[in-house]
Amino acid sequence: MQAGSEPFGTSSTADALDPLTSLFGAGPATILTGAGISTDSGIPDYRGAGSPPRTPMRIDQFLDDERYRQRFWAGARVGALHRQGIEPNAGHRAVAALEAAGLLNGVITQNVDGLHRRAGSRTVVELHGSGATVRCLPAGHRWQRAEVLAWFDVANPGFVERSADAEITSDGDADVADTAGTVVPVCPACGGMLRPDVVYFGEHVDPQVFAAAGDLIEHAHGLVVAGSSLAVNTGVRLVHRAERRGIPVAVINRGPTSIDGRGSVRVRIDGGTSETLSALAERLGV
Incomplete structure (x- = not known):
């Protein structure tokens, strides 16, 4: 052709x-x-037919603004509720x-x-990369996403129950409306910033x-x-x-x-x- x-x-x-x-x-x-x-x-797809427009988070937003990290970890935790039923097709x-x-x-x-x-x-x-792995920026310590989300629950009691109806997004997380005051998890080994290994x-x-x-x-x-x-x-x-x-x-x-x-x-x-x-x-x- x-x-x-x-x-x-x-x-x-x-x-x-x-x-x-x-x-x-x-x-x-x-x-x-x-x-x-x-x-x-x-x-959901980012750009597929019938998908609503979605703006992925940029690395500079995640690194430079606590509000974006709050948004990410809140979305990751609530999204884990939806992901429990997600299987290969x-x-x-x-x-x-x-x-x-x-x-x-x-x-x-x-x-x-x-x-x-x-x-x-x-x-x-x-x-x-893999969304199942989380690493810290200062020392490269690696953790499983599930255990980091468990730390989120300890630091933010009741948050998941209040936000459970948030819509899942294209990256498998959730679009949580109110994340003000959310406590962001840090690396237990060095206290450094955590990020998904993606x-x-x-x-x-x-x-x-x-x-x-x-x-x-x-x-x-x-x-x-x-x-x-x-x-x-x-x-x-x-x-x-x-x-x-x-x-x-x-x-x-x-x-x-x-x-x-x-x-x-x-x-x-x-x-x-x-x-x-x-x-x-x-x-x-x-």
């Missing part, structure tokens, strides 16, 4: 399954996933099954929700993590982008790496992406990741 031509297969997932399946004919592919693969698990399970069958050499994800690993995927490169807007992906993602693409025979509009430059850079190698790219996403119309995109499906990846796995005999 030449640049500027109409994307392939946008009207019907079924129509595009044959060319999508053929992407795996030469060998295993790599899959790059975004927030859209987790929407069927109950985590059919899309995550299909990805794990494709990897187990040798049809994927690994998963690169922009998500921090850990759902790929929970679904059984073995080789997972988390570009933006890449905030305004930060760069760890070079070693990006290198691991690039290595998967270097050894793949195709790249599948699933559930991402590719609005973040890191994902686009990985697509460019696939293009330099001359391997085909497939895109599965509801709504437009930043690479629609590029010549490397052999398959373009405007549809949900759960149903498409499940159908793909079935078509491939997984």
